[in-house]
């Protein structure tokens with residue numbers, strides 16, 4: 001528990017969760033943080049709270065800065081319980097005059113905490129609030145990534161408190177992005193985007209256009225998870241622009257699960273064919289790679305090749321799990337193909353093709369099935385499949 005003054009009279013008072021390892025199916029293998037910010041001015045304002053088990057950390061941190069009862073307003077940029085779980089107890093401790101949130105935020109808070117008598121003050125894009133020397137401007141960011149989400153912008157300081165956007169699930173003792181290893185930071189930021197925001201990429205594009213139209217400049221971006229972007233915050237904005245465009249690289253993923261290594265042998269043959277065409281290939285055995293790490297690789301992949309043995313007239317459970325997860329995140333601009341070994345019924349390839357068609361992944365090929373163990377000729381056909389996908393990638 002500690003606080004840090006991140007700008008004049010603006011403190012980080014959040015909590016670091018070193019131990020969380022799963023966030024709704026996303027592997028948070030390096031933990032996360034729940035960031036909360038306390039502005040001291042003529043009106044004292046707390047921006048977002050923390051997950052419920054960290055309520056005492058937040059209260060302790062607030063007390064290191066000021067008496068909680070001196071907090072005048074609480075801004076709820078986002079209602080998901082990792083940011084509002086502590087709110088009921090914080091309200092009892094602070095007794096603020098007002099809770100600022102979007103209309104959807106008010107509805108969601110009532111649906112979560114069942115108290116319509118909280119002192120709600122509903123705001124919308126363009127509304128502002130004077131804290132004294134500072135002005136807070138609100139910007140609704142619906143579906144980034146809940147309907148209630150919004151940003152708070154400290155106008156005079158050009159500081160954006162950005163809710164979930166621009167965040168990373170990464171627990172660190174450092175609070176600023178410029179204090180940690182940049183490639184690792186961007187790997188966490190990309191994983192966060194791929195697993196949480198990819199589905200809403202068109203909203204991200206619209207939001208970035210709105211930010212441009214409003215002429216908003218950012219000297220600092222303070223997300224609700226992970227590190228604060230203090231130096232060159234435009235780097236993460238540019239990364240969001242790139243990721244949300246979903247323009248693929250010359251990269252293919254072979255995502256597979258095998259039963260007796262026949263499908264794995266086929267996967268190696270497919271990889272060989274892709275390599276012949278100069279494609280960067282990543283082999284992703286679903287027994288060894290977490291679905292959320294594969295999603296990070298999906299972000300800039302052009303081709304997705306799915307391999308599965310047939311099990312009980314279906315595909316392998318790991319493949320079904322990943323395809324369901326992928327469908328929810330709705331990737332764009334992908335081509336694909338399926339392959340797999342079978343014993344007698346052999347439905348997996350057909351089922352994987354159907355799942356890809358549902359996701360609007362353009363099928364390059366009807367797919368390749370091999371009975372039991374691949375022969376040399378079968379492996380040559382796998383190489384040929386990889387090469388056909390590689391050639392299709394060059395055609396755009």
Ligand code: FEO
Pocket residue numbers: 078080082083145146164224225
């Ligand atoms: Fe970090 Fe959507 O909650």
